[in-house]
Amino acid sequence: MTAKKILLISYNYAPELTGIGKYNAELCEYLASVGHQVTVITAYPYYPNWQVLEGYQNRWYQKECLNEVELIRCPFYIPKHPTGLKRILQDSSFYISSLVVVLWQIICDKRYDIVITPSPSFLCGFHGLFLTSWRRLTKFVYHIQDLQIDAAIDLQMIKQAWLQQILIGIERYILNHATRVSTISTGMQQKILAKKTKLTDVLLFPNWVDNTRIFKTLVDTSIIAGLGIPLDKKLFFYSGAIGEKQGLEMILNIAPSMAHRSPEVVFVISGTGPYREKLQQAVIDAAIPNILFIDLQPIPIFNQLLNHAYGHLVIQKESAGDLLLPSKLTNILAVGGLSIVTAVKGTTLYDVIDAHQMGILVPPENAAAFEAAIVACANGSDGMAESLSKNAAAYAAQYLDKARIIDGFMAQIAS
Structure with a gap:
């Protein structure tokens, strides 16, 4: 594949050690290592502690270069004790603060071949839709690591029926308008395809192991x-x-x-x-x-x-x-x-x-x-x-x- 300009938007990224941030970072660093130009709009690292990691201050925007990947960090709300409602507020706060960066990218005429928005947060899918509507040649990939809304409803983290319907409607709109949708397992593929959308295909993009860091060895x-x-x-x-x-x-x-x-x-x-x-x-x-x-x-x-x-x-x-x-x-x-x-x-x-x-x-x-x-x-x-x-x-x-x-x-x- 020829070198591409790639933008990833997610509030989880290195130096977070677990979860979506780990995979986002490994994906972007690998893409950069094989010649792609990679930019990430992200937040300050907080997971899974639910507080900003030492060495960072969640106050304003900050640029950083980490392993050949350009990062733009955005301030956002981090709840100490997350609930369903507080998670929505967290997602919304990052969506708003990162929207400022997305708009600035457009003003500065930054062009990307591929925009990837992992979910959670599902709201970032709107950034992908916005960028593809502005630049028609840009491909928008909506990658579902966790069926966030389904989990919140099934685990009764969100109990209000009206709020459930709003969130389901937002997710449906994003799924219907993404260039490609992907997820990490065949079971999740089936669940996504069973939703009331226009989707006929969901790419399988499973999680992996970085065998340069995790491998069988003698124990000290x-x-x-x-x-x-x-x-x-x-x-x-x-x-x-x-x-x-x-x-x-x-x-x-x-x-x-x-x-x-x-x-x-x-x-x-x-x-x-x-x-x-x-x-x-x-x-x-x-x-x-x-x-x-x-x-x-x-x-x-x-x-x-x-x-x-x-x-x-x-x-x-x-x-x-x-x-x-x-x-x-x-x-x-x-x-x-x-x-x-x-x-x-x-x-x-x-x-x-x-x-x-x-x-x-x-x-x-x-x-x-x-x-x-x-x-x-x-x-x-x-x-x-x-x-x-x-x-x-x-x-x-x-x-x-x-x-x-x-x-x-x-x-x-x-x-």
């Missing part, structure tokens, strides 16, 4: 011990956002029993988020001895944790269904990790794990089944863990290569 146990994790325990590891849709309270429900049934097991929850304080307080109040909390770690240390963990926990509530494909799973697969995954039969997550036999599946919000799976892993001696881990690594090598996925996606856009 001094690093693990330095985090306060006992080396004589079997570590079952969760890393990522700590919010309501993850359903992490299930770990708290089974931990006291596990302390007696399998005293060699310790649970480590790594991450930040609005729900962490509540979970930590619950652990303290119940005097649960086998759960530890640590902060999100820099990539080299995170890679060590991935390799050291005996088992990995990929948890989501049943109501999340096929609305998202946990990005944490790709990292686990890359190191050949043994994962215990809560998923509903028939969802993309369930089908992928089941078809490739690369993890243990349990029903969401079923504490008894979840505990039984962990006990089986901890006590397993029949080669099950070795087989699942081997399959996981093979799947990652075949399907999760970053360069192959991004190159394929760009070729589809060009065609």
Whole structure:
């Protein structure tokens, strides 16, 4: 593909370590490394802490160049305790502040071949529509990482029927007018195509693994011990956002029993988020001895944790269904990790794990089944863990290569 001028608009970007910001940054940095000219209109990093990262001030606009990518950071509202309404306010504040930059780009006659707006925030799709209406040759790609509105309604974060209908109408308009729409899983493809829109095709653009940063390696146990994790325990590891849709309270429900049934097991929850304080307080109040909390770690240390963990926990509530494909799973697969995954039969997550036999599946919000799976892993001696881990690594090598996925996606856009 010839070099293109590419604009990405999203309030999530590096140095955020998890979620959409991680993938936005890896996408843009890769595109820049192969010769494209990439600009990003973004906000100040805040996720998953829900507060501005040290070294940044969320006060005014700021330009930055990061790994050959030009960034324009916009101020926006960051709620300390996000709710459905506050998330709408957050999205709206970024939409308004970034609109100033979009208008300035037009005034300065900045021309782009491709504009990409990942959702969330779905409102940024209007920027893509605006730019393509101004420059007819510009292609607008609306990439859905998370079905934000569906999730907010299904999880009852937005309960007002009138507000639900307004948001659904806005999303429908964007879907109908984007040049191309893409998403990260086949299940989400089906859900998008089932919406009342004019869409007949949704591109598949799955999440990937950067195997220069996440890979199988020998573990430096001094690093693990330095985090306060006992080396004589079997570590079952969760890393990522700590919010309501993850359903992490299930770990708290089974931990006291596990302390007696399998005293060699310790649970480590790594991450930040609005729900962490509540979970930590619950652990303290119940005097649960086998759960530890640590902060999100820099990539080299995170890679060590991935390799050291005996088992990995990929948890989501049943109501999340096929609305998202946990990005944490790709990292686990890359190191050949043994994962215990809560998923509903028939969802993309369930089908992928089941078809490739690369993890243990349990029903969401079923504490008894979840505990039984962990006990089986901890006590397993029949080669099950070795087989699942081997399959996981093979799947990652075949399907999760970053360069192959991004190159394929760009070729589809060009065609």
